[in-house]
Amino acid sequence: MADTPERDEDCPEERLRVLAQLEDWLTTPMLFLSFAWLAIVVTELIRGTDQLLTWLGTAIWILFILEFLLRITIAPDKLRFLRNNVITVIALAVPALRLVRAFAVLRAAHVLRGFRLVRIVGTANRGMNALRLTLARRQFGYVLGLTSLVIALGAAGMLSFEPAGMAGVGFTSYWDALWWTIMLVASIGTGPWPETLEGRVLTTLLTIYGLAVFGYITATFASFFIGRDAEDEQGEVAGSAEIRALRDEIAALRTELGRR
Known part of the structure; x- marks a missing residue:
């Protein structure tokens, strides 16, 4: 029996084209969210967090996760995509650990400072990408x-x-x-x-x-x-x-x- 021809949507070139179109479409909203996230992180580092900042930060973080999951689903080479976005993956994982308060080790001062450092580096990386798109x-x-x-x-x-x-x-x-x-x-x-x-x-x-x-x-x-x-x-x-x-x-x- 003859082999079934590969569908267009399964071709790597087609996936790359769709991924490029998606990134173009998401450029403006993700730029706005990136700068809003930067403002929230700086404010929390200076003045501490409150309920409003926590809710805003959590909402933006969820949108970042959805955007990342959508991009990795479309990407033809997922391992390569992950290798190119290691800092992004770590920065997205750290807020999830902040929500886990059942483990005493996660409340240790040095662990919290470590999470904060990773968050700073991840925020800088996201801000760098936003500026690159704005001032290319x-x-x-x-x-x-x-x-x-x-x-x-x-x-x-x-x-x-x-x-x-x-x-x-x-x-x-x-x-x-x-x-x-x-x-x-x-x-x-x-x-x-x-x-x-x-x-x-x-x-x-x-x-x-x-x-x-x-x-x-x-x-x-x-x-x-x-x-x-x-x-x-x-x-x-x-x-x-x-x-x-x-x-x-x-x-x-x-x-x-x-x-x-």
């Missing part, structure tokens, strides 16, 4: 927006992990933590230094990000000012007009030498 064609705008997001979220996390204690070590306010995070990302580190493991891990991640990105921002500003100086006829840096004139003179000299 503006590379400097994307880097600047991502840096602002990392600083704001990192400062909230440091305030949560390292609040001012009895000995006065730690951060007394969000603005104090924000100034400290800006200095850290700008490679101008200053005290106080974190005491908790989660605070040290977050500090390491912020430092790595600062080393990777701050040089790019500095080079972009330098290129901007050098370009403006090159456009100035009285500037010390040669502009395109001066370089073009120099090329014309060299061409004329070559012509003259060829005639002789």
